[in-house]
Every structure is written in C-alpha cells, then in structure tokens.
Amino acid sequence: MSSSEFLNLIVTNSNNDSYSVERRFKKDVSIAEFKNKLELIVGCQSNLMKLEIYNKNDDIVCQPNENDRTLGSYPVEDGMRVHVVGDSEQTNEEGVRKFELSQEEYSKRSDTLKAFLKEHKLGKYDEEEAKKKEEQKQQELKNEERLLSAMKVGDRCEVIVPGNPKRRATVMYIGKTDFKSGWWVGVKYDEPFGKNDGSVAGKKYFECFDKYGGFVKPTCVVVGDFPEESIDLDEEL
Known part of the structure; x- marks a missing residue:
C-alpha cells in the first residue's frame, strides 16, 4: 500500500497496446516533471505527449496536461492508469514532426525502466514470479471452465x-x-x-x-x- 505522498499508477502507451508497467510517483510532482519521468518509460518526447487518466473501470477521469499543476491536484487515485498519447506521424504546432523512439531503439537504451527491470530481474523480467503468475492464471482459467460446465443459458x-x-x-x-x-x-x-x-x-x-x-x-x-x-x-x- 502506498503512503499518502505517493501514487501507484499503471503506465500505458498509445503506440504499444501490449505495453504496461506499474510505477510510483509523488503527488506533488509537477505535470511537466511527471511527463519527463514518463518519457524515460515510454520513449515519447515529453513536450509532445498528452496524458489521460483512467479509473479501474477503464473510464476516463481527467487529462492532466497543465504543466504548472501538480499530479495530486487532479482527481487521481492509487491504482489508476495513466495513458500516454503520442503519434509519431503527426506534427506539432510549428509543423515539426514529432519525435518518438521506436520500440527497438527504446530497448537499446540503458537509462530506461525496462533496462533497470531487466538488470535486476524485477517485474515481468522476474522469471520465477512470471512463472508463478502464469500457473495461477492457468489455475483460475481451469476453475472458471469447471464452473461454466455446470451452467447453461436460461439457468x-x-x-x-x-x-x-x-x-x-x-x-x-x-x-x-x-x-x-x-x-x-x-x-x-x-x-x-x-x-x-x-x-x-x-x-x-x-x-x-x-x-x-x-x-x-x-x-x-x-x-x-x-x-x-x-x-x-x-x-x-
């Protein structure tokens, strides 16, 4: 459980639907600084990204894009998802093409969260934990299938x-x-x-x-x- 000074948020990226990671952020971090931290996670240039916050029901809660405000000044709660919106094919207001790292380039960097997790075998790179989660998932599916076999439409x-x-x-x-x-x-x-x-x-x-x-x-x-x-x-x- 996080303290009142921090928020545990799930980070997703519009340019990679399969990517998600959980990180902890201070509530008093400015949105500008928050975007800088997200840049290292998703590889999208911070001054070009747009943020969306979703609750656990996947309903959008807010769009924290005012750089001088703090993260905690928005109605963001522990466990919510921050979605980074970026499109490398679009241009900014000055007509300059947006810069975003490709997944291949991002994987080569040594200063990213992904590199840190790999080096320390944390998160999804913890093979033992990943194996345990997969076994648990398979057990849950078997249990669900057992329950479904005992019911039918109209029951x-x-x-x-x-x-x-x-x-x-x-x-x-x-x-x-x-x-x-x-x-x-x-x-x-x-x-x-x-x-x-x-x-x-x-x-x-x-x-x-x-x-x-x-x-x-x-x-x-x-x-x-x-x-x-x-x-x-x-x-x-």
Whole structure:
C-alpha cells in the first residue's frame, strides 16, 4: 500500500497496446516533471505527449496536461492508469514532426525502466514470479471452465459480486467477449441493477431491457432454484 505522498499508477502507451508497467510517483510532482519521468518509460518526447487518466473501470477521469499543476491536484487515485498519447506521424504546432523512439531503439537504451527491470530481474523480467503468475492464471482459467460446465443459458442464478448485495438473475450468455479477455457470464437481472442491454462497445451478446444486463466472472455466479422475487401489492396498501 502506498503512503499518502505517493501514487501507484499503471503506465500505458498509445503506440504499444501490449505495453504496461506499474510505477510510483509523488503527488506533488509537477505535470511537466511527471511527463519527463514518463518519457524515460515510454520513449515519447515529453513536450509532445498528452496524458489521460483512467479509473479501474477503464473510464476516463481527467487529462492532466497543465504543466504548472501538480499530479495530486487532479482527481487521481492509487491504482489508476495513466495513458500516454503520442503519434509519431503527426506534427506539432510549428509543423515539426514529432519525435518518438521506436520500440527497438527504446530497448537499446540503458537509462530506461525496462533496462533497470531487466538488470535486476524485477517485474515481468522476474522469471520465477512470471512463472508463478502464469500457473495461477492457468489455475483460475481451469476453475472458471469447471464452473461454466455446470451452467447453461436460461439457468436461474444469484450474482454475488464482492461489495454488492446478492442479485437474482437469468444466465443469458456464456463465453469469451471482445471487451475483456477470459470467460464471462452475461446475465439479465430481475431488477434494473445492470449496466447495459446485453451490448458492450456496440456488440450485442444477448437481448434484454437497458440497465437489466451485466457481465460477471463465473466465480460470481451461483446457479440454482432462484425464482424471481415478486412484490406483494397487498402489503403496499
């Protein structure tokens, strides 16, 4: 857990969708200095980059691009993602082509975070830790597949998401999705507790009314004899 003076942020880069790394930054760092630090991480020239901050639900929170402000003056919280936007094919306001390091050139530099992690075998370059994470990931997938084998579309269920009350629903979709990797269960809630109508990012996975649909991990779904809860109108009189 980071102290109140620091923020742990995940750094991603628009020029390399597969690249991400977690770093710690001081809250009182100026945005100008923050960009300089990010330049060493992603290889994009600091005075040409644009920043976007996303929360854990991948919703954009702010765009911290005022160089004289501090990082902590924006609504940035621990665990959020800072996305560095850069396009080497565009030019700046003076018509000068933007400079960005290629991934090959970036890999050759010795003053980058990547070089430091490699030298000290940290993060994704810690082979033992990487192997452990991969084994854990494979075990989680097997567990999800086991749970999925016991359910089918049309099953009644209870959805139990940590931090939320139990909600009754009907299983409407089982499988992979385009919006996130792994296995997902699409459900139609008995009440409007959902986030969609069975569609995400323009793709339709199942049919239901808006705000009645949702997608949850298999571990959050318990199938069984869960009849729809009805309201006794006589009790309301």
